[in-house]
Amino acid sequence: MGSERAGAEGISDAIAVERTLAGEREAYRVLVERHSRRLFQLAYRMSGNAHDAEEIVQEAFLRAYQKLEQFAGNANFGTWVYRIAANYSIDRMRQRKSEEARREPVSGPMEDGLQVDPISQVRDPQPSPERLAGSVELSVTMQRALEELTPAERTAIVMRHWEGCAIEEIAAVLKSSSNATKNTVFRAVQKLRRALEPYVEPRSAAGAMGTKL
Numbered sequence: 001m002g003s004e005r006a007g008a009e010g011i012s013d014a015i016a017v018e019r020t021l022a023g024e025r026e027a028y029r030v031l032v033e034r035h036s037r038r039l040f041q042l043a044y045r046m047s048g049n050a051h052d053a054e055e056i057v058q059e060a061f062l063r064a065y066q067k068l069e070q071f072a073g074n075a076n077f078g079t080w081v082y083r084i085a086a087n088y089s090i091d092r093m094r095q096r097k098s099e100e101a102r103r104e105p106v107s108g109p110m111e112d113g114l115q116v117d118p119i120s121q122v123r124d125p126q127p128s129p130e131r132l133a134g135s136v137e138l139s140v141t142m143q144r145a146l147e148e149l150t151p152a153e154r155t156a157i158v159m160r161h162w163e164g165c166a167i168e169e170i171a172a173v174l175k176s177s178s179n180a181t182k183n184t185v186f187r188a189v190q191k192l193r194r195a196l197e198p199y200v201e202p203r204s205a206a207g208a209m210g211t212k213l
Contacts (some may be wrong), residue, residue, distance in 0.1 A: 013077040046089035060085035088174045093151040145195035153188035
């Protein structure tokens with residue numbers, strides 16, 4: 001059994017898909033183990049907590065399995081299931097915002113104390129986002145600012161500045177044009193920049209947040 005598993009782990013995604021469709025459950029397990037970490041990172045950044053992230057990952061792989069016969073073999077499985085997870089994350093965010101609109105707003109930080117730094121890839125020597133993110137107060141402010149973004153804005157900035165996705169890939173998830181997606185990223189960065197202005201020296205506030213698309 002051990003040698004069979006080792007052999008399965010070395011197969012390509014395309015072959016794993018073929019074997020799964022042929023009835024080999026172990027082949028799909030390989031796909032789950034291979035791509036679950038990236039999906040969890042995305043889901044955690046989108047949802048803000050580990051519990052929701054785990055549910056998103058499980059649901060994404062379940063939906064992928066159910067639709068595997070519709071999966072085009074010439075596409076990349078990792079990209080495909082990533083988009084499924086992103087779309088489901090958007091649905092969850094919209095549902096949560098709708099539910100929160102009917103309740104009193106929560107004033108404290110999220111349960112998991114998510115350390116957020118969506119602009120970690122924006123280059124600016126002073127002050128660095130990494131140093132700013134070390135502040136607990138800033139982390140809470142950033143989390144609240146992220147929660148104020150629309151689902152599309154949060155998806156765009158997470159995928160662009162955390163995941164390093166291309167504009168075209170984000171546009172595919174948002175079902176939008178490239179230009180509209182660039183505008184969505186820009187709006188999200190602007191909102192986060194305004195939220196962080198109290199923590200940044202006035203002369204370098206604009207540069208610290210950046211508007212890189």
